[in-house]
Amino acid sequence: MDYTFWTIAPIVLLPFFAFVINAFIVKKFTKLAVAISTGSIFVSFLFALRIFFDFMNVYSVGYHIHKVFPWFNLSSGSHVFEVKMGIYIDNMTSVMLLMVTGVATLIHVFSTWYMHDDPRFGRFFVYMSLFTSAMLGLVLSDNLLSVFIFWELMGFCSYSLIGFYYEKEGAGNASMKAFMTTRVGDVFFLLGILAIWSVVGNVSFVDIYNAIAAGKFNGLTISVFSIGVPVATLAGFSIFMGTMGKSAQVPLQVWLPDAMWGPTPCSALIHAATMVAAGVYLSLRMYPLMELGHLTTFIAYIGAITAFGAATIALIQTDIKAVLAYSTISQLGYMVLGIGVGSYNASFMHLITHAVFKACLFLSAGSVIHSIHCQEMPQMGGLRKKLPYTFFAMLLCCFAIAGVPFFSGFVSKDRILGDALVMAFNNPVYIPVALLGFGGALLTAFYMFRMLFLTFLGEPRDHHIYDHAHEEHLGWNSNIPLLILSVFTLGLFYSGSFTGQGEVNLFGSRNEWFSTLIHKPDAESLHHYAEYKSEDFGDVDTRDKLELPKAEYDPNHGMSEEVAHHVHYIHHVGAIASVIIAFAGIFLAFSMYVKKSISADWWAQTFVGWRRALQNKYYFDDLYIGKIIQKGLIPFNNFLAWFDMGIYDKYGVDGWAAVNRFAYTVSRWFDNTVIDSGMVDGTGWSVRAMNTILRWVQSGKIQLYFIVLIAVLAGYVWKLSF
Amino acid sequence: MINLGSYLGISFALFICGILVMIARKNIIAILLGIELILNASALNFAAYTKFSNNNLDGHILSLFIIVTAAAEAAVGLGIVIRFFQLRESIHIDDAASLQN
Secondary structure (H helix, E strand, O other): OOOOHHHHOHHHHHHHHHHHHHHHHOOOOHHHHHHHHHHHHHHHHHHHHHHHHHHHHHOOOOOOEEEEEEEEEOOEOOEOOEEEEEEEEOHHHHHHHHHHHHHHHHHHHHHHHHOOOOOOHHHHHHHHHHHHHHHHHHHHEOEHHHHHHHHHHHHHHHHHHHOOOOOOHHHHHHHHHHHHHHHHHHHHHHHHHHHHHHHHOOOEHHHHHHHHHOOOOOOOEEEEOOEEEEHHHHHHHHHHHHHHHHOOOOOOOOHHHHHHHOOHHHHHHHHHHOHHHHHHHHHHHOHHHHHHOOOHHHHHHHHHHHHHHHHHHHOOOOEHHHHHHHHHHHHHHHHHHHHHOOOHHHHHHHHHHHHHHHHHHHHHHHHHHHHHOOOEHHHOOOOOOOOHHHHHHHHHHHHHHHOOOOEHHHHHHHHHHHHHHHHHHHOHHHHHHHHHHHHHHHHHHHHHHHHHHHHHOOOOOOHHHHHOOOHHHOOHHHHHHHHHHHHOOEOHHHHOOOOOOOOOOOOHHHOOHHHHHOOOOOHHHHHHHHHOOOEEOOOOOOOOHHHOOOOOOOOOOOOOHHHHHHHHHHHHHHHHHHHHHHHHHHHHHHHHHOOOOOOHHHHHHHOHHHHHHHHOHHHHHHHHHHHHHHHHHHHHHHHHHHHHHHHHHHHHHHHHHHHHHHHHHHHHHHHHHHHHHHHHHHHHHHHHHHHHHHHHHOOOOHHHHHHHHHHHHHHHHHHHHO | OOOHHHHHHHHHHHHHHHHHHHHHOOEHHHHHHHHHHHHHHHHHHHHHHHHOOOOOOHHHHHHHHHHHHHHHHHHHHHHHHHHHHHHHOOOEHHHOOOOOO
């Protein structure tokens, strides 16, 4: 297939133009704006689908499209400073494009129902279009600089949508909190880009891979507080800080629960499916750098702590969206854990599967909230009869996230946990990581089904709310997206088999397409990036891809027979353990909230201290707001304000004013005295003086003139004569 | 002995008299008379130089021209004086001072 500008760029440009057009027409033609927004993202989805099927058709590991155009060129002489923008699509990008456009389309459709009665119905879609185009731009980017630009653009949309209901003070504060928290990560991300630029001289992914393969980072250190730190570690850490900010990893996770102030569809798209996953996507792209910088253990620990810690907080939440928010943090923790234990493929797969089922969960929560106008789970209960489609979708998604076999969450999460277990067997450092991972899986199953049971099963706890739940308000545009998304929670779409272990093949030779096509860029494959050519935009892509070898499924994953056997054995242990854990979690939730054979109150009263710690979210907010902001930043701020007002303004600005006033006095004196009185008036005075003399001569008496004439003539004659 | 110096001496005396008259007298007609004296002094000079040189008539002819010119000038001058008198009821030269300032 030939790729030109017009077969790739519309994916980004259509939502962007929708944003530009809508920004102008949204007040007068709200319905048209919504239609443009939704339609443009759907057309983007079609373009992405075409690219995805092309990649599936070629089915080769090395297949990629890389097109660049010069952005700006500041080269002078031998000093080269040329920045190029470009599009880089490989197997990972094609899957990501399909996921983003697909989920975004369904969420746009859902939003036409959810936001319909909102006074700012149109404005919501303006932000959503801009966000979607930024996310797609990030996915298509071939270099870190444009990733950063789109990253910030997404951030802007995120803050705007968190503060969408700006009448509420909490929404504004949450928006500010999200801004401040992610800012920490973003500054580090920018530092990381600069560090890479200083070594590679370019920030394109392919060039970074080439530089790593060529060993440009080897032996380079930079002094941080007079300790020599390898540049690769510094750059990798800085970029991972960006991930921590965006993907809400400990200790920058505090903003994501508050982000639930935004409208629920925006939570589904931005704070569950795409934007928070962009951080993980970035870390996946920069995985060789993380590995080179020996950061994987650190990353694994951050991920494991996040996955377990957020899961524990989710246990006691009563707000349905808060449960989902903490579950998102926890699942993002699993992805980061996957990166840390080298489970590249499974981590990316979990990104995709999580995006699908978490978007579906949020949309389900959205339809519950919109139907009963309440977010507190203790006031729900028994809604199964009122909202059957929502219940069905949420049930499937809960199965998926809990890791029940045959569902997508099992396929991806089980692989991450299996790889963590393999690492733990090989290296005792990883034992806590694996334990936290499995513990988190138990808690995940428990709290998700706790949410499901509290919401949909049992007796209605608040009859007023129950009786007013309006199922009839649900329309096709609320139910269809839920059902489509819930279908894709089945594992076979991702693994080609029901269990995800490759035993039961449905798609023949195409089994396990995900792990066959998407490979960790390891030391060997990095060298191939040197052959990757980039082409200019505008030309037809003439690469003959028939020469590319078809990717084969390797059951040993490139390991020797013996090692592979060992790893498979551990994976089986892990798989059995996660199945047991998932069902144990579900059973616990069932017996606690449906059968009531275990008393939830007893647990709450027994572990009071724990409960308090969880209710305070492990005191992170207290630490940040109470200590760092109140004790540190605000006094510092006051000091700066004092410096600004007391020193800079008083002495600098006012002092300069005094100097100017003095200069003004001097120059006024000079002007009045010297220029005006001396020179201007002096000229007039001298002219008048001359006038007085000449007036005396011009007496008008003809005889006087005659005397002068005679005198001059006589003088002349006198002069001639002698 | 009457020679060129004698003629020139009379001519110079006439000329000085004319100048003095022009400067000293306030009567416009007297000033015109002074002018006539100066013209006559110059005419006498022409005649004298011709007499003591190569005996042609150039100087005489020029003298005649001067006489004619003087007559015409006197006519114009007296016309101006009459108009002036009609305007100012005076022929005092200091009354003709409107060029002052």
